[in-house]
Amino acid sequence: MADPRVKVIKIKTGVVKRLTKEKVVYEQEAEKQKERVQKLKEEEKDEHIIRKQEEVLQESMMMVPDCQRRLWKAYEELKGIIDNESDMAENEDYMAAVKALEDAKPQLPTIMANMS
Template sequence: MPRNAAAADPHRELMIKTKTCQRLMKEHAYYLKEVEENEEKLNDIKADASKDSYDIKRFQQVLDESYMMVPDSKRRLDESVQDLEQFLETHNNDLESSEWYSQAKDIFKQNITVDGPASTETNVDDLVEGEAF
């Protein structure tokens, strides 16, 4: 089957777009969970008197990387859901009988506006002179 013929099938496109949204929803939830777990681990490391400042600083960097992934995954999810929504508006009449149509509609019903961490801003008042943020 030629590549253009597969792209022309709206049922196949709906399946792909729906599965993409489902995968990105799971991925976003995973990153939110990872941030929570890393925050707990960092607090445990800070509470452990045997850990040196280097270990704390390195794990803080791991946590910061986790924080960066949350807005990125949310942005990709939002774009994917918007793409699916536009696709359904364009092909609504053709796809109402599709098995993926109801799953696509469920994606819109689910709460996909889960907020990430409360704040990822750096408090510059606490920085030591010469310290990068």
């Protein structure tokens, strides 16, 4: 019978990987939007267009902290599981989870990354 811990590790690893990618995408999107707004201002486009694009920028920027909070929670859950299941250290899924934690660490807010 398959170890139920493996299933939990696989699921939590997938969540951490997805949220890590999601945060990077939101940051890239916000950066592109900043450039777009700046370009519109330089070209002295209509104020209404600029305001709307600034609203889009704000929405993109608001997603980053939300994504960081969700990533931190998922990171902590997976880290707790990994710490408690060290007897599985040779398991392929366990090693993938450890790698996912390492990959996610740079995307965590600095204060939180220092705590783990």
